[in-house]
Amino acid sequence: MKPYLLSFLVFLFISSLLAQGGNVFSTTSGKISFQSDAPFELIKASSKEVKGLLDPAKKTFAFKVRMESFQGFNSALQKEHFNENYVESNKYPDASFSGKIIEDTDFTKEGNYTIRAKGNFTVHGVSQERIIKSDMTVKEGKINIHSAFTVMLTDHNIPIPKVVKDKLADEIKVDVTCLLEARKS
Amino acid sequence: MHTTAKYILLCLILTFANTLCAQISGIHSYTINDDGASPKILTLIKSSKGFLLAGTANGLYRFDGRQFSYYNFSDTPSKKAITAIAEDKDGKIWLGLQSGQIGYVENKLVKLLNPEEGHPAAAITSILQDASQTVFFATAGEGIYYYQNKRFYNINTDDGLSDNYVYDLLPKKQGVIACTDRGLNIINSGSKKNYYLHLS
Numbered sequence: 001m002k003p004y005l006l007s008f009l010v011f012l013f014i015s016s017l018l019a020q021g022g023n024v025f026s027t028t029s030g031k032i033s034f035q036s037d038a039p040f041e042l043i044k045a046s047s048k049e050v051k052g053l054l055d056p057a058k059k060t061f062a063f064k065v066r067m068e069s070f071q072g073f074n075s076a077l078q079k080e081h082f083n084e085n086y087v088e089s090n091k092y093p094d095a096s097f098s099g100k101i102i103e104d105t106d107f108t109k110e111g112n113y114t115i116r117a118k119g120n121f122t123v124h125g126v127s128q129e130r131i132i133k134s135d136m137t138v139k140e141g142k143i144n145i146h147s148a149f150t151v152m153l154t155d156h157n158i159p160i161p162k163v164v165k166d167k168l169a170d171e172i173k174v175d176v177t178c179l180l181e182a183r184k185s
Numbered sequence: 186m187h188t189t190a191k192y193i194l195l196c197l198i199l200t201f202a203n204t205l206c207a208q209i210s211g212i213h214s215y216t217i218n219d220d221g222a223s224p225k226i227l228t229l230i231k232s233s234k235g236f237l238l239a240g241t242a243n244g245l246y247r248f249d250g251r252q253f254s255y256y257n258f259s260d261t262p263s264k265k266a267i268t269a270i271a272e273d274k275d276g277k278i279w280l281g282l283q284s285g286q287i288g289y290v291e292n293k294l295v296k297l298l299n300p301e302e303g304h305p306a307a308a309i310t311s312i313l314q315d316a317s318q319t320v321f322f323a324t325a326g327e328g329i330y331y332y333q334n335k336r337f338y339n340i341n342t343d344d345g346l347s348d349n350y351v352y353d354l355l356p357k358k359q360g361v362i363a364c365t366d367r368g369l370n371i372i373n374s375g376s377k378k379n380y381y382l383h384l385s
Contacts, residue, residue, distance in 0.1 A: 100343060102327060103306060116303050118339050131337055133303035149301055 023107075023182055025054045025143050030178030032065055033072075034151075041167040045072035045082070052178050054143065056107035061117060062098035063178070086158050092125040097132065110138050117147075126156040143180040150174065217246055217253045227283075230270045238278065240267030245280060245295055259294045262286060271312035273320060281309020281322055287332075302337040305330060313354040313361050317374045321361050323351035329363055329372070346370055 030050030036043040047070045052063035067089040073079040083089040099119015113136045121130040134147040151172045153160060160168050216223055217239070224243035232238055237248035244265040245256040258265065262284065269281030278290040285305035288297045298304070307326035314320045322330045328341030328349045341349050348365035355362040363370040 102339065102341075114303065118343075129338060131302035131339060133301065 023056060025056070025107075025180035026183050027052050027178045027180045030063070030065075030176065032174065032176045034070075034175075035173045036169040037173070038169045039166045041074070043074060043078065043168070045070040045079070047071065050176065050178055052180065054145075054180055056105075059101040059104075060099070061101065061119070062096070063176075064094045064096035066094055067092070086153075087124050092123075095121075095123045097121045097130070102131070105136070107138055107143065110140075112137050121151075123151065123156040124158050128155050141182060145176070145178045145180065147176045148174070215248065215253070217241065227266060227268050228270050230272065232272055232278065233276060238270050240270050240280065242266045245270070245290070256290060256293060256295045258288075259296045262297060269309045269312045269322075271314065271320075273314040274318065279312045279314075279320060281312050283308045285309065285324065285327075287322060300332075300335075300337050304337075310352055311354040313356060315356065315360055315374055316358060319374060321354055321372075323354050323363060325350055329354075329361075340372065 028051050029048055030052055031046065031048050032050050033044065033046035047065055049069040050063060050065045052061065054061045067087050068083055070079070070082070073082065087095075097117070097119055099117060102116045102118050103113070105113050105115055115134050115136050117132045117134060119130065119132075120127045121132070122128075130149075132147050132149050134145050136146075137144040151174055153168075153170055153172065160170070217226070222243065224241035226239045226241050228240040230238050239246045239248060239253070242265070243255075244258065245267055246253040247256065262282070264282065264284040266283035267280050267288075268283045271279045273279060280288040280290070280295060282288065282297075285307050286297050287300075287304055287309065288295050290296075305322070305324045305327045307324040309322050310325050311323040312320065313323075320332045322332070324330065326349050328339060328344075328346050329351055330337050330339050332338075340346055346363065346365070347367035347370055351363045351365055353364040355364065357371065357373075360371065360373040363372060
């Protein structure tokens with residue numbers, strides 16, 4: 001799928017959630033971090049620019065992050081390689097995850113819940129259907145979501161050159177934390 | 186021989202025959218008697234090795250023709266009831282629990298899968314491996330899950346399944362047939378991770 005078409009579809013999905021009104025929860029400052037733990041190198045990077053929407057009534061959600069917003073890495077050159085050679089941020093500017101929550105959860109009731117989000121996870125322009133387990137806390141009208149999951153680079157056609165084989169893990173650990181608040185209509 | 190004597194003889198023969206029938210009856214009851222408890226059997230299969238495997242409210246038992254033996258859990262779950270059992274083509278025994286957890290037998294122990302995706306929250310009603318070696322799990326309320334390349338995937342009404350309560354799975358050449366209150370769902374195994382639904 002072409003990257004701009006994909007971004008457009010995610011935009012449409014988010015717009016449709018907004019158009020439905022009701023108690024839609026959102027964030028524009030969710031945190032995401034990833035870690036590549038290879039034999040010869042540990043690479044960490046994070047972003048505080050996760051945008052997300054959650055419609056409890058329809059159990060639908062959509063999250064995305066701009067790939068160029070990731071900070072950290074072990075050097076400026078490494079960040080450059082990440083954007084230019086691996087995730088190709090110019091061609092595929094966003095990573096996204098959108099879909100529907102499997103469980104029937106009462107989002108109005110305060111408490112801690114474990115939910116599973118089923119949807120399409122897209123990185124590097126390649127979508128994979130995923131189920132991502134998340135811990136959710138509903139408190140004082142806000143929803144806090146924390147997810148930890150892994151991403152195989154091969155699942156998203158991100159090649160690992162032989163020269164960095166021992167410096168880049170096949171499986172990347174990802175951690176996401178978002179505090180969603182009810183949107184003001 | 187007088188007619189009366191013939192009737193008496195016939196009655197005697199029939200009486201004797203009935204007695205023989207009762208004596209050679211093949212019905213014999215075996216009861217799981219584990220520390221005085223007699224857990225209810227929820228599902229039963231015959232393994233390729235000839236044993237009967239019984240999923241009970243207390244876990245998994247094996248019957249060797251004379252007695253039952255219990256399979257311990259490697260990690261004791263809060264709910265042990267086993268509602269589905271299946272053996273795959275490699276002889277691996279898969280187990281579905283009432284809690285939605287999925288397990289397997291290894292080294293005479295029941296081990297529970299702890300997948301990154303979490304486990305279903307609904308009881309597992311049926312397990313089946315298709316021709317492409319993919320293992321399917323039917324649930325009582327969350328549709329079907331399948332396990333492929335160490336990941337779980339879900340097929341539910343959002344994907345076109347006629348009902349999320351799936352009673353049973355039946356084999357077909359490529360894929361499975363899912364049985365629900367709203368009809369049969371023919372699920373064809375396609376490419377790596379795609380299954381296509383054709384409702385009938």
